[in-house]
Every structure is written in C-alpha cells, then in structure tokens.
Amino acid sequence: MEAFEKGVEYFKSRRTQDQILTDIRTLKHELSHEIILLAHHYQQDEIVAIADIVGDSLKLAQEAAKIRNKKYIVFAGVHFMAESADILTPPDRVVLLPEPKAGCPLAEMADITEVESVWRTLKDQVDGKIIPVTYINSTAVIKAFVGRNGGTVCTSGNAGKIFDWALKQGDKILFLPDRYLGENTALAKGIPPELIYHLKGDMLNPVFQEDIHTAKVLLWDGYCSVHRRFKTEDVAHIRKKYPGVRVIVHPECSHDVVAQADDSGSTEKILRQVEQSKSGSVWAVGTEAHMVNRLQDMFPDKTILQLSNPGYQCVTMSMTTPEKLHHLLSELSKGHVIHQVRVKPDIARDAYTALNKMLDITG
Template sequence: MEMITDLFQTKSMLPDEYRHLSREEMEQRVHDIKRSLGTKLFIPGHHYQKDEVIQFADVTGDSLQLAQIAAANREAEHIVFCGVHFMAETADMLTNEEQKVYLPDMRAGCSMADMANIYQTEEAWAELQAIFGDTIIPLTYVNSTAAIKAFTGHYGGACVTSSNAKQMVKWALTQKERLLFLPDQHLGRNTAYDLGVPLEQMAVWNPIKNELEYKGNLSEVKVILWKGHCSVHEGFTVENVRHIRETKPHMNIIVHPECSREVVAASDDSGSTKYIIDVIQNAPAGSSWAIGTEMNLVKRIIAEHPDKEIISLNPNMCPCMTMNRIDLPHLLWALDMIVQGEGGNIIKVEEQTAIEARLSLQRMLDRA
C-alpha cells in the first residue's frame, strides 16, 4: 500500500506582497472575501490555532470533530482547513467530490503523525506477524496520515481519538489477543493502563531500530506501542507537576493523555482537549488550574475564564510550531487564490487510500 496524498497545484512560498500588509488590511480583506463567498466558503479552525486565525473560523474544535462538521456541510464548495496536514486529509476523505479542501500553508504538518510512515509500518507489521502470528489488530490515533489510517482499515482495525480511546481499545481487545497502537505511545499506554492492562504487558515498537523493546515473556504482551509522541505534550514533566505542588498546592492539575504516563499519574485529572475545555468551563468561579496542553489553547482558556486562576503547567512551553504555520497572511493568501480561481494548496487523498482509511474511520464512528 503506497501512501498517498495527491497535492496538486501546490503553492509553497508565500508571495512577498502578503509580508508587507498590515494586520488591519489583511483582516479587512479576509472579512470581505468571507462576505463575498458566503456559504460557499467554510473555515474550520483547530483549538490550537493562533487567535489571529481563529477569529475567522466558522467553527472551532478538535481534528475529527471539524472534519465531521465539514462533511455535514453540503453547501460549502471551499473548505479552508486551519489546522495541520492530516486533519485536512481526513476532511477531504469525509467530504464529497464536489468540495475542495485547502491547507493555507503546506508546511503545517504534525511531528507525531510523521513518526509513523507507511513503509515503516508495513515493515513493522511483517516483523510483528512473524513474532505473534495473526493475533494483532492495529489502532491508529487520528493524528496520523491517511496512509496509516488506510493501513488500519485494511487489517481490520480502526481510528481512535483522545475522547474515545478507551472505548476503542476495549473493542480492539475483543477482536484480537493483542493490539498495535500508533503513532502515539503515551496515549496508548495511558489508555491501556486505565483499562487495567499492566505496564508489564506493554511492549514498544522502535521504528528507527526496527525492533521490539520488551523484557519478559512475549506471550504476555497485550499492547504494542509505536515509539512516537507529541513534541508539545512530551514537554510537560514530573518536575513541572512537582513545582506546582510545592509553589501552588491549591491548584488542580489537568493534562492531556498525550503526556507521559508519569505526568498523567502525578496529575489530578487527564482527558482530551474537549474534556479539558469542558472541565474548566464547568469549574466553579475562583477555582485554580494548571493545564498541561498546547499554549495557544491555554492562553485562550485563560482569556475566556477571568473568574478562575489558570496557568500553563509549564510556563516555558512553546505553542505547537507546526500548528503555528497557519497565520493570517497564509489564510488570506489561500482565500485570494480561491477568489482568483487558482485553486492552490488543495489536499486530495488518492482514492484507494481514502477507501480503506474511511473503513478505519467508520469502524470508530460506528462505536461512537
């Protein structure tokens, strides 16, 4: 199975003219284009995007939620996805043939998704089949390429989100004796542990060395974790938690399950982006929170809840660099290309890849 996403009419370099426009000029032009295109244009914005972009989003949410909303919008001809590459791929696979999905900056990838390419995965699958036989079902986090989603679809597996990971892991272990979870080892480990799988029954597949990292009896392995991670969430440490406990012991600590097992265990609560947003929303005025997730979102939560004391678990954490690729100049440029009929930066997933990837997505949606 060869990946791939067909990127046609791709524009890679932002024209100089956009670098010299004032923020006010760009904002006015985006407003004007949105007004002129009306319902033909739809702009989904991921929670981790900058405020300068989010202000123009028709809807905000997590990656799968946005793709589903885009799929339900049959009026929009142009879907300008403010997120990263794999999100735009998923939107393309779920929308119809008449709709076009655009990514304003083609450099907006995801380091986690890039840690599992289809060639490494197929090689790993062959090795794992040789070790364990036909006893493995693959699951992939939605933060993965279309090719990896197609791989899981082809072999009877499914996608998961951070919101439904427990449900999907539980389902997977009714289908086969063990599972391969990619590309994020931390979400896989935290989820399986919460479901009662001991750490001693979890192995790690190292795609760089092409080997299984495990000390023990291989027959006891229940979960095989791909050695990938989110560079943002792996930046939160036990030391960060310890510092909050010592300096602000009144604070509740809530983190994303892409954080390491040690950080999740040391925190008060953990959950998906939506879960974190909902917990803070429903928390009483005057409550105090240290949040371990992407900085753009944390800053937005702080601004939206002035009645609460909220900080980042790691105040030195940088925003997700690839998410930050989408900025106001690139958004305006993408919209200008649509208006001018140039159609640049269109994301189109090859049909056979899309068919099998949709199988993976549908198996998840059927259990939502």
C-alpha cells in the same frame, strides 16, 4: 531616536496586520456562499477569532463530514486533519490548507514502509491475532493501513472504548503512532506495565524480545513534541506555588505526568472541565500554549495557568498565519484554487473504512 524608529515600525506592522485581518473578513464575506473556515484550538488567536468552527481534531472531522452547502473547506490546522476532512466529505468538496507545509511531527513518526515491515514480521513471528489501531493524529496512509487490516482509529477521548473493542476482536493491539496515549490508555484499562510492549530500534528489520508474545499492547515509538515536554517537576512546582490548583493534562503527556495530574483528557474535555468549574477556580493546564492562553480569555472569572511557564506552542500549528490565509482566499476570489489536500481514492476508501468503524463503535 532608535526607540522612536522602533515605535514607528511597530505601528506600521500593526496597521498591516489589522489591514490583513480586515481584508480576510471582507474576502470571507464575499466568498461566504462557497467557503467555510475550520480552525483547530492550537491555531493563533487571530485565526480562531475569524473561524466558522473551532474544535479539536475529532470535532473538526465530525463537523467537516456534516458540511453540505459549501464547496471549499479551508482548514486552519495540520495536514492529517485536512486529509481526514477530505476522506469524510463527498468528492466534490475541496479541502484547502493555507500552509501546505504544516504537517504534524507525531503523525509523520509512523512511516508506512516501516509500519508494514513491522506488521509482516509480527504476523510471522508472534502468536495470536493482532488488531491495529491508530490515533486520529496519523496520516491517511496509516489510517488506510489499519482499515485494510481489520483495525480502526481512535481519538484521545474514545481510546478506552476502542481498546475494549479491539481486545474483543483479537489478542493484542498494535497502537500507532503515539506511545504515550497508548500507554496511558492501557494503564487506565488496568493492563499491567509488563503486558505493554514498546517497539524500538530498526523498524525495517525489527527484532522482538521474548515478552512480546505475552504482551497485550504493542506501542509504536512516536510522540507529540509539545506534550512530551511537560515533566513531573512542572506538576510539583505548580502545586507548591498554587496550593489547591487543579492540574489537567492531555493524554499525549508521559504517564508520569498524567499520573500526577488530577485529570487528563482531550482538548474538548479540558475545555469542558474548565468551563464547568466554579468561579474562582485555579487550573494548571498541560497542553498547547495558544489553547491555554485562550482559556484564560474565555473564563476571566477563573485563573488558568500554563503548567510549564511560559508554555509550549506547536510549531507546525503556528505556521498558518493571517498572511497565508489571506493569500489563499484572495487567490480563491480570483478563481485560483491553491494548496488543495486530496487523498488518493484507494487510500481514502480504506481510511474511510477505519474512520467509519470508529464512529460505529463509539456511537
């Protein structure tokens, strides 16, 4: 009897889910003259299936900048991505986030008060010109900070090029907020570990060690809570279980893991590598679990494994649900605009300078 009741409950909730998805499609169709839905690869499958454009943070920022004929950009992702879309689009575009609490823990690890305190102390105590560079996974105020101070933005795909540019402009890079992407990029450029300095401790009253003066790269102490979880033991285990497996990881993973993988790269690069590999290839992928599962659905002729079974989901990416998207669209259909993400004009101006410089450098 209990099993029967559970079965009834399951079918009721399944029917509700299916109905919500049908309603979303209807609302999207009704509003199609004025809305476009962008979704990050780490979103739930149901959201990705109905999105107009799917991509990583760089691709979505570039696509948002190209949108001309839609007033509302509905962004199924996290807060900093919606901010980038707002910064890169004209003022009459309205960017909406279905779940306003969906922030990125990594982006939030660089607090502007702490960053400015460190910056003042660095300028005061450390010789040489420092160029601030922030990963695109950062808040608009941090992008504005680097824009105001002669720096730029990078992505996991172009960080190497941006490091080359920054080290031609100055003597050191202050890299925010992801220490692993910064370290992986610096080591890949041939910068030895002794010239990579890890900022740690009380950032409001920073105390620097002697080796900061010779360092080339200064790393903020942030990390992605998803990618940091992969360990070298995961790589060893999967290689033992699947001899011949190709291991590819995101550069937000620790350097030990990147060093033991066959390749590393942005979400878009991972997608490309798997797509271009031979039928029958076996891959272990160290990135967010929704994305890895979807790769298997997209390429059924290949075997795609989670690097660490059963995989790690990004909690805040998963906060955007079909229910929340449905709520936002149904309010919009009644003329109510909810959950708009709007960056203050002075912040948007400086952040735009930083983002635009990245596009100039990388072409």
